[in-house]
Amino acid sequence: MTPWQTHRRCxxxxxxxxxxxxxxxxxxxxxxxxxxxxxxxxLVRLPLGPAPTRPEASAEGIPLLVLGSPEGWTxxxxxxxxxxxxxxxxxxxxxxxxxxRVGYTIEPKRYAEQxxxxxxxxxDLSPEDLARFERERARQAAIIATxxxxxxxxxxxxxxxxxxxxxxxxxxxxxxxxxxxxxxxxNPHSGMDIAAPSGxxxxxxxxxxxxxxxxYFFNGxxxxxxxxxxxxxxVCHLSAIDVAVGDALEAGQRVGAVxxxxxxxxxxxxxxxxxxxxxxxxxxFITN
Numbered sequence: 137m138t139p140w141q142t143h144r145r146c147x148x149x150x151x152x153x154x155x156x157x158x159x160x161x162x163x164x165x166x167x168x169x170x171x172x173x174x175x176x177x178x179l180v181r182l183p184l185g186p187a188p189t190r191p192e193a194s195a196e197g198i199p200l201l202v203l204g205s206p207e208g209w210t211x212x213x214x215x216x217x218x219x220x221x222x223x224x225x226x227x228x229x230x231x232x233x234x235x236x237r238v239g240y241t242i243e244p245k246r247y248a249e250q251x252x253x254x255x256x257x258x259x260d261l262s263p264e265d266l267a268r269f270e271r272e273r274a275r276q277a278a279i280i281a282t283x284x285x286x287x288x289x290x291x292x293x294x295x296x297x298x299x300x301x302x303x304x305x306x307x308x309x310x311x312x313x314x315x316x317x318x319x320x321x322x323n324p325h326s327g328m329d330i331a332a333p334s335g336x337x338x339x340x341x342x343x344x345x346x347x348x349x350x351x352y353f354f355n356g357x358x359x360x361x362x363x364x365x366x367x368x369x370x371v372c373h374l375s376a377i378d379v380a381v382g383d384a385l386e387a388g389q390r391v392g393a394v395x396x397x398x399x400x401x402x403x404x405x406x407x408x409x410x411x412x413x414x415x416x417x418x419x420x421f422i423t424n
Contacts, residue, residue, distance in 0.1 A: 170212070170297055170420040175245035177217040177312050177324075177417050182240055184209040184228060192229040193238075198412050199283060200226060201365040203291050214411030215242055217312060217324050247312035247324060265353060272352050279348045279360050279368075280413050286365025287343070299341035299421040300387060302371055303394055303405045305332035311417045326415035327370075327408035334375050334403035336394040340385040341369055341407070341421070349377050355406070356398025359391050366413070372406040373398050 174180045184191055186208050193200040193211040201212045213226065225239040261269060290296045301307070313325040344361035347368075351357050357374040375395025379385065396403040409418040 173417065173420055174215070174241065175243050176215055176219045176221070177245070177247075177326075177415070178215050179411065179416055179420055180213040180215060180240050180242075182211050182213065182226070182238055184211055184230075184238070187230050189231050191231065193226050194229075195226045195412060199366060200412050201286060201367065203286070205291060212411065213240075214414035214416045216414045217326065245312070247314055249314045249316065251316045269353050272350075275350075276348075276352075280410060282347050282360075282362050282368065283366045284345070284362055284364050286367075290365065297342070297367070297421065299369075299409075299418070300339065301330065301422055302338050302341050302391070302407050303330050303332045303336055305330045305336070305405075307419075311419065327372075327406050328418045330405045330407060332394045332403065332405060334393070334395050336405075338371050338374065338391045338393060338405060339388045340391050341409075341418075342367075342387050344369070344385050346379045346381050346383040346385065346391075349379065349381060352398060354399045356400070357392070357395060358398075361385070361391075366411060368410040369418075370406075370408045370410070372408070373400055373404065375403070 170179050172179055172181050182193075184193065184202070184204075186206060188206050190202055190204075191209055193202050195213060202209055203212070204210050211226065211228075215224075219242055221242050221244045223239055224242055225237040227235055228238045229235045287296070308329045308331075310325045310329050311327060315322045315325065340361060342361075342363045344363045346359060347362045348360040349358070352372075355370075355372040357377055358370060358372045359374065359377055359379060361369045361371075363369065371391060373395055374392040374397060376393040378390055378392050385391070394403055394405050407418055408415055409421060410416070
């Protein structure tokens with residue numbers, strides 16, 4: 137069986153969820169990284185206007201990434217896969233101004249659905265496995281709340297948020313795929329699967345600090361990376377982890393190796409990207 141065939145058989149049941157142009161270039165026609173896709177699981181870019189200091193923006197109380205300069209600021213918003221289509225808004229706090237709402241529109245997107253018949257033990261967890269999953273979910277909730285300062289280079293360097301793919305190989309379009317196992321719907325697939333043989337090196341997609349490593353029930357051996365400003369990424373199902381919590385990594389630096397750990401049927405890499413605690417499509421951060 138080829139890595140691609142193996143990859144297609146992945147039964148992951150759920151993962152817990154430009155150079156930025158100078159501010160004067162933030163116009164309706166500007167297209168910095170990441171690419172804008174105002175749909176569930178996508179990204180929205182909102183111009184905030186000029187202000188002497190960096191404004192604060194938030195969605196449902198969660199801080200948003202704000203970039204630019206006093207001549208003009210912009211916020212980037214990760215849209216949850218479960219977000220309803222239609223009007224949405226954020227809270228904006230400008231210096232010396234009363235907080236106000238800024239609106240935007242979420243457009244519809246229909247993701248594929250896959251219905252599978254599998255062995256009951258694959259979807260029905262034992263009491264022991266369920267207890268483990270609940271413990272791990274609580275731990276990961278703390279991890280995804282991590283927020284450090286965004287690198288200052290992001291304000292002025294147009295390709296600063298452009299990521300490299302962590303491992304070479306065929307990429308699936310499985311982000312947002314809705315799986316139904318034995319008639320039971322599961323959470324949409326919240327990352328990108330990349331087919332690669334076990335042992336293939338996995339690299340950091342962007343400069344980062346390692347904030348968690350562990351062996352999880354669904355995700356297997358996993359590394360979480362903090363890129364700054366509420367932008368995180370995770371690589372899962374690893375056969376080896378070559379970093380430790382607290383390590384500072386450059387883009388392209390080895391993190392570990394592809395494997396088949398966790399709830400999968402064969403080796404591949406699951407790569408997830410999170411912005412403001414929301415899993416978004418990693419394809420929006422890469423060039424091809």
